[in-house]
Amino acid sequence: MLLEIKWKGDAFVVDLELYRIFKIVADEENLTRASEILNISQPAVTKHIHNLEDELEIKLFDRTKYGMKLTLDGKQIYNQIKDAINTLMNVENNIKQNKILNLGIHTNMPKELYRNIIAKIKRNNLNIEVNIEKTPTEDMFSMLEKQKIDAYLSKKQPEDIHSKAIKFIKLGVFHDDFFINANSKYLDKNILKDDEKVTIYTLRNISTTSRNLENILKEKNLKNIEIKNATFNTIIEEMQDNDIVAYITEEYIKEELESHKLRRLELGIESADIEYGIYYNSNNKIKNIKSLFKDI
Secondary structure, eight states: OEEEEEETTEEEEEEHHHHHHHHHHHHHOOHHHHHHHHTSOHHHHHHHHHHHHHHHTSOOEEEETTEEEEOHHHHHHHHHHHHHHHHHHHHHHHHHHTTEEEEEEOTTSOHHHHHHHHHHHHHHSTTOEEEEEEOOHHHHHHHHHTTSSSEEEEEOOOGGGSOTTEEEEEEEEEEEEEEEETTOTTTTOOTTTSOSOEEEEEETTOHHHHHHHHHHHHHHTOOSEEEEEEOHHHHHHHHHHSOOEEEEEGGGGHHHHHTTSEEEOOOSOOOEEEEEEEEEETTOOSSOHHHHTTTO
16 A cells, blocks of 8 residues: 655655554554554564664664564554544445445245346346345344444335334335145135134244234134244145145245146235345444435
């Protein structure tokens, strides 16, 4: 990292990397720790310090049994450059961070969907690297709050489960509906009208879908329905061999519907439209998340 300073027509070139190494050695007072932080060998650190001492024509450190101690000249140089080096290191870190998008993805999000979204992000931002984190919704909002992730791809969730600083960018719409095994005994029945006790499975940790189902059952005043929450894989396995009904997002089971393993259960109820998109922390001032998803 070089800085060119012009002074009265003459150009002086200052190697800022030498000063960065000098500051880290001064902070750590230990060549081994400094080399680990800098990710270079200890002899290389020593050589850089000697080069800076030769350039300035002063001694910067005394080697003692307690480590590397600044000389009086070294302390004077340190006090003059520490704030500037910190500022430059922060700028450098921010530039690097802006080239990385830490994207949280809900565990049940269809692979085809999020892969297409990531491909568009990379196509629009050639130098960006996307790191994926897959955990449940509750953990993701906590990570957004703490800025451990930059964005979260999910269904739109109730506003009472996250803070006002968390904002939402709509990317599209999902459809929640009732589905069954293609050979189920419920295929020609209306489970919302019959008195037979029925178990309806819905995905665990999907607040929006669960609330939609609860509202439907409450509106129909149905008390013979048992609701069970489970993982996506458990629901699919149970539906293969049992007469259970799933209230689930259609786009999550696209493969099973196309292979005719599962079918929609016609109950005379319109499927619920659920927005999906990107959540981000508006307090994150380093990255412009909105611009990354502008044309997706």
